Amino acid sequence: MTVTGVPLPTTKNSPGRSAQRGNTSKRRRLLQPALAIALVALLLGIPFWLVIATAGKNQAEALNPNLAPPSQWQLLENFATVFQQGRMIPAFFGSLLIMVASVAAVLALGSMAAWILARRRGKGIAIVYALAISGIVLPPAVVTIVMLLRQLGLAGTAAGIIGVYVGMYMSTVIFFVTGFVRTIPAELEEAARVDGAKPIHIFVRIILPLLGPTIATATILICLYVWNDVFYALFVIGGRLDTLPLNLYQVASSGLYLQNWHLIFAYIILMSLPLLLTFVFMQRKIISGITSGAVK
Incomplete structure (x- = not known):
């Protein structure tokens, strides 16, 4: 196609390029929810783990609460102590x-x-x-x-x-x-x-x-x-x-x-x-x- 004798460039969407854009869009749609779920799990999981891990430690290990797991779990024993005393x-x-x-x-x-x-x-x-x-x-x-x-x-x-x-x-x-x-x-x-x-x-x-x-x-x-x-x-x-x-x-x-x-x-x-x-x-x-x- 020409206008005043000057040919205009024509663009065609190749099947390969369309498929590539489709795959990128699909990966983005899957990646965004996954990142959101991972972030929420991280924000909620760290405090939960801190509480559970500290509750399962002995007095010496729990003196400075941290994310390290207890060397020996005594969660049920601590529950019993709380109930009794x-x-x-x-x-x-x-x-x-x-x-x-x-x-x-x-x-x-x-x-x-x-x-x-x-x-x-x-x-x-x-x-x-x-x-x-x-x-x-x-x-x-x-x-x-x-x-x-x-x-x-x-x-x-x-x-x-x-x-x-x-x-x-x-x-x-x-x-x-x-x-x-x-x-x-x-x-x-x-x-x-x-x-x-x-x-x-x-x-x-x-x-x-x-x-x-x-x-x-x-x-x-x-x-x-x-x-x-x-x-x-x-x-x-x-x-x-x-x-x-x-x-x-x-x-x-x-x-x-x-x-x-x-x-x-x-x-x-x-x-x-x-x-x-x-x-x-x-x-x-x-x-x-x-x-x-x-x-x-």
């Missing part, structure tokens, strides 16, 4: 009591509040919703909380710390559940009202069964926060009721745990097992709850 059983039941009561209360109150906020419209409701989820980014004032609990006579009690956790994590439940409820057709509720169902029956029989994935997500998140909390527990119930993190904090610098890093790391492993098992059994619902509640 570390006051772990009473602390476990204290953590279980506070966590179960806090999670049940915050899920019940938060899901009902989220249902109302999701079904109402108007500027006033929008303002209330903004205030309800503001607790996600606004930290609570510890001094004010402690002073208020002392005036109410709840300082140093299980009821006091349960009330603190319910107030702190109500915003998280409202945020997740409101987004999910808005995806539920309102016609289901209208049909139930026509049949004469009361609001509490509509919520329990229609809305609540549909909130399974979102409730599972909120449950594991709040369990994680409450189970591992030592800061608020120290100020509210410090010394009057044992929890696992609070007990570990109190004895880590004295007595059995003085310079015994192998026992501290063994305690951490045992303390983390209940949440790890909960996450393994609920991971599918957690993922679907995050995508349906937070994204939608």
Whole structure:
């Protein structure tokens, strides 16, 4: 082909060149996920190995925690020592009591509040919703909380710390559940009202069964926060009721745990097992709850 008598160059894609570009693109698509997985495994695997290796050492080897494996594994022996001498059983039941009561209360109150906020419209409701989820980014004032609990006579009690956790994590439940409820057709509720169902029956029989994935997500998140909390527990119930993190904090610098890093790391492993098992059994619902509640 020519223009004004000047021939124009023609380009042709040879089959070899196209195949080479295809192979390069395919290798790149495979390499990027592999590198991402390797990086995540490295970032998570090193801390996990440090904890497990230190928990399996004796006192002399664990004095300076490092990534070296123990010369002789004594993980089970350290677990037994923690159980027998570390006051772990009473602390476990204290953590279980506070966590179960806090999670049940915050899920019940938060899901009902989220249902109302999701079904109402108007500027006033929008303002209330903004205030309800503001607790996600606004930290609570510890001094004010402690002073208020002392005036109410709840300082140093299980009821006091349960009330603190319910107030702190109500915003998280409202945020997740409101987004999910808005995806539920309102016609289901209208049909139930026509049949004469009361609001509490509509919520329990229609809305609540549909909130399974979102409730599972909120449950594991709040369990994680409450189970591992030592800061608020120290100020509210410090010394009057044992929890696992609070007990570990109190004895880590004295007595059995003085310079015994192998026992501290063994305690951490045992303390983390209940949440790890909960996450393994609920991971599918957690993922679907995050995508349906937070994204939608």
